[in-house]
Amino acid sequence: MKITFFDIYRNAEYKISKNTNSGMGTGNNYGTSYLAKIQNKLIKKAIHYPPQNCLYAMSILRVSGNDVNYSEKLIDNNSDLYIFTSSIVNFETELNSIKEFRQHTNVPFLVIGPFAEIQAEKYIDSDISGKTKIIIGEPESFFYENKKNNLLQVIEKSEKKIYSKNFYNLDLFPYPAWDIVFKSSERSNMRFLGNKKSVTIEGLRGCPYSCSFYCCYPNIQGKKLRIRNPENIFNEMCYMQDNLNVYNFTFRDPVFSIDKKNVNLLFNLIIKNKRKFNLCIETQLKDIDENDLDLMFAAGVKLIYVGIESSEEEVLKSVNRKNLSNNNIYEKIIKIEKKGIFVKGNYILGLPNDNYESCLKTIEFAEKINCTFAQFTVFTPMPVTPAWKNYKNKLDFKKYEEFTMWDLVIKHPNLEKKQIEKLKNRAALYYIKPKYIFKNLLKVFARAIF
Ligand code: SF4
Numbered sequence: 075m076k077i078t079f080f081d082i083y084r085n086a087e088y089k090i091s092k093n094t095n096s097g098m099g100t101g102n103n104y105g106t107s108y109l110a111k112i113q114n115k116l117i118k119k120a121i122h123y124p125p126q127n128c129l130y131a132m133s134i135l136r137v138s139g140n141d142v143n144y145s146e147k148l149i150d151n152n153s154d155l156y157i158f159t160s161s162i163v164n165f166e167t168e169l170n171s172i173k174e175f176r177q178h179t180n181v182p183f184l185v186i187g188p189f190a191e192i193q194a195e196k197y198i199d200s201d202i203s204g205k206t207k208i209i210i211g212e213p214e215s216f217f218y219e220n221k222k223n224n225l226l227q228v229i230e231k232s233e234k235k236i237y238s239k240n241f242y243n244l245d246l247f248p249y250p251a252w253d254i255v256f257k258s259s260e261r262s263n264m265r266f267l268g269n270k271k272s273v274t275i276e277g278l279r280g281c282p283y284s285c286s287f288y289c290c291y292p293n294i295q296g297k298k299l300r301i302r303n304p305e306n307i308f309n310e311m312c313y314m315q316d317n318l319n320v321y322n323f324t325f326r327d328p329v330f331s332i333d334k335k336n337v338n339l340l341f342n343l344i345i346k347n348k349r350k351f352n353l354c355i356e357t358q359l360k361d362i363d364e365n366d367l368d369l370m371f372a373a374g375v376k377l378i379y380v381g382i383e384s385s386e387e388e389v390l391k392s393v394n395r396k397n398l399s400n401n402n403i404y405e406k407i408i409k410i411e412k413k414g415i416f417v418k419g420n421y422i423l424g425l426p427n428d429n430y431e432s433c434l435k436t437i438e439f440a441e442k443i444n445c446t447f448a449q450f451t452v453f454t455p456m457p458v459t460p461a462w463k464n465y466k467n468k469l470d471f472k473k474y475e476e477f478t479m480w481d482l483v484i485k486h487p488n489l490e491k492k493q494i495e496k497l498k499n500r501a502a503l504y505y506i507k508p509k510y511i512f513k514n515l516l517k518v519f520a521r522a523i524f
Pocket of ligand 1: 281282283284285286289290291292328329358381
């Protein structure tokens with residue numbers, strides 16, 4: 075059977091991703107100032123990955139004997155089944171794509187991803203033929219459970235919402251089908267690891283931490299950790315390098331170093347086998363053991379994303395976020411960067427207890443740390459999170475596509491939209507401070523060749 079995945083993106087001046095936010099997606103809209111617009115353009119060019127569930131779903135379907143294709147454009151290639159990826163950040167565009175493409179074919183459509191689950195009726199109703207169905211749950215699980223069945227018959231017999239609520243360990247699945255993405259000559263890159271080929275990889279899913287109040291990961295992937303075998307992760311990396319010439323790996327784990335034992339096993343495998351990889355990981359600072367920094371560097375970790383969120387204790391408390399003290403954050407980041415590993419500090423403006431001054435303090439704290447990258451998003455109560463219930467009656471948006479994580483979509487008690495825009499533009503100055511230019515700029519450009 076011929077199957078095509080449509081991974082459709084709206085036109086925007088900034089980067090739109092469905093790979094982030096556990097598949098809900100993000101839109102890096104850094105602001106309206108000249109500097110912010112430059113950042114919008116640079117990041118759009120520098121980083122792009124397809125969604126994780128699509129990569130695994132393609133590989134499972136291919137192993138089941140199907141001819142699987144991937145496209146970021148609507149193309150009629152006589153497939154027997156078209157599968158649309160979904161996200162909040164492209165929602166209205168995706169509805170229009172389904173509507174538009176139905177005019178070209180009468181075959182069934184499936185929609186996958188967490189936002190399709192939340193807005194199932196809207197996706198179903200966008201297709202007048204009634205032949206669009208939604209997978210509720212991880213699509214990998216559905217395709218894996220039906221790998222020996224006639225998929226078209228299963229879909230035909232199913233209700234409009236197809237439930238597949240089991241969570242599987244990713245080790246059960248074939249490696250993500252990056253070759254199919256590369257074959258379609260679509261974009262896939264991560265220039266901050268260098269200009270060699272890049273892919274995403276997952277070492278685990280799930281997160282048990284208390285910031286689940288506002289974060290999508292534990293609410294979509296579950297709080298229980300699904301940890302992969304380090305040997306299988308290593309073998310996947312070697313496979314990607316030997317067969318697809320991939321050197322750069324961005325780990326999409328919510329907290330990469332949460333299981334120190336397995337992480338160190340993976341690092342030791344890389345070192346022992348003399349593999350040269352460039353790794354980007356995301357983790358909590360408190361889960362990085364300073365004694366392991368040499369090991370991390372030797373294994374190829376070049377960039378670490380850490381959530382800092384806010385410099386203000388009361389603001390952090392309001393969202394159940396537990397951080398190291400500000401002094402410890404500062405000292406730890408300095409130590410990591412001294413080892414030659416770049417750090418990106420992630421901050422959130424407009425958290426529930428924030429006001430203009432507290433946001434300014436967070437930006438100034440980021441400038442004091444002065445790490446290689448700093449990212450300032452805007453507090454957004456996503457529909458899967460407990461925060462959504464708190465703000466359900468205080469929402470202020472016209473389209474779901476405004477849920478970029480960089481735009482204010484609520485009536486905030488202390489901040490107006492224009493103040494958030496002003497803060498974003500203020501935050502964009504981060505990269506032109508003399509202190510920043512002196513410490514960071516050359517080394518960033520040396521690594522990221524645009
Ligand atoms: S630790 Fe990170 S992934 Fe886990 S809930 Fe907090 S913000 Fe989300």
